[in-house]
Amino acid sequence: MAFWGAPLPREDHALTACRVALKNREKLIGLSEQFAREGLPAVRARIGLNSGPAVVGNLGSSRRFSYTAMGDTVNLASRLEGANKNYGSWILISEQTKKAAGDAVETRALDFIKVKGKNLPVGVYELLGLRGATEPALLAKARLFESGLGLYRARCWEEALAVFERVKPDAAAELYIGRCRRFQAEPPPEDWDGSYALKEK
Numbered sequence: 001m002a003f004w005g006a007p008l009p010r011e012d013h014a015l016t017a018c019r020v021a022l023k024n025r026e027k028l029i030g031l032s033e034q035f036a037r038e039g040l041p042a043v044r045a046r047i048g049l050n051s052g053p054a055v056v057g058n059l060g061s062s063r064r065f066s067y068t069a070m071g072d073t074v075n076l077a078s079r080l081e082g083a084n085k086n087y088g089s090w091i092l093i094s095e096q097t098k099k100a101a102g103d104a105v106e107t108r109a110l111d112f113i114k115v116k117g118k119n120l121p122v123g124v125y126e127l128l129g130l131r132g133a134t135e136p137a138l139l140a141k142a143r144l145f146e147s148g149l150g151l152y153r154a155r156c157w158e159e160a161l162a163v164f165e166r167v168k169p170d171a172a173a174e175l176y177i178g179r180c181r182r183f184q185a186e187p188p189p190e191d192w193d194g195s196y197a198l199k200e201k
Helices: 013-037 072-087 095-104 136-153 157-167 171-185
Strands: 047-049 055-060 065-070 091-094 105-114 122-130
Touching: 013 047, 013 091, 013 095, 013 122, 047 072, 065 072, 072 091, 072 105, 072 122, 072 171, 091 095, 095 105, 095 122, 105 136, 122 136, 136 157, 136 171, 157 171
Parallel strands: 047 091
Antiparallel strands: 055 065, 091 122, 105 122
16 A cells, blocks of 8 residues: 655645556556566456544554554555456546546546445546547547446447447446446336445455
C-alpha cells in the first residue's frame, strides 16, 4: 500500500497516485517481456486507487507498529484492487480519484459498484493513461464501450449488446454481454439504479 498527502499536504495527491500506478504497470509489462524471453511465467499486479479522508499516523502495538492509513477510503481502494479481476483491468480508480486527478488522466467508465458491506454505489473507472500519452485506438475503444454502457443503463439491452460485441475482444465487454443477456431474459426491478453488487472482497 502507498498513499500521498500525509504527513505533508500534497495538492496533486490523486494525480501522483495515478502516475505511479501507470509507471508500475509499465515496469511490470517490461518485466513480463523479459520473463517470457527467459521461459518464465508472466507477472501481473492489480491496483486500486481511491481518494478521501483517512486516519493516518503511527498505529499498532508494541509488537507491531507502523506509520499507515486506515478507514473507509483505504478499504475502498483495497476493494477496487480486487475488483479488477471482474473487468480484466490493471488499474481501477474511484470517481473521487478521477475528479481529483482532473483532465490530466484518460479513463474508461466501467461500472457503478456496491462493495461488500456498503449500500451506496460508487462509480469506477479503468485508468488508461495520461492525457496526450494514451493511444488514440485505445481511447476510441473506450468511448465505444461507454456508449454501450449508456445504452445498458437505459435498459436498451439489444442495442447495448450490439455495441459490446463491437468492442470485443475485451473482458469488460464480455462481462456486459453476459449481463445484457441475463436482463433480456429477466429484467431488473423498476428501481434498478444500474449498479452491480460485488459479492467478494
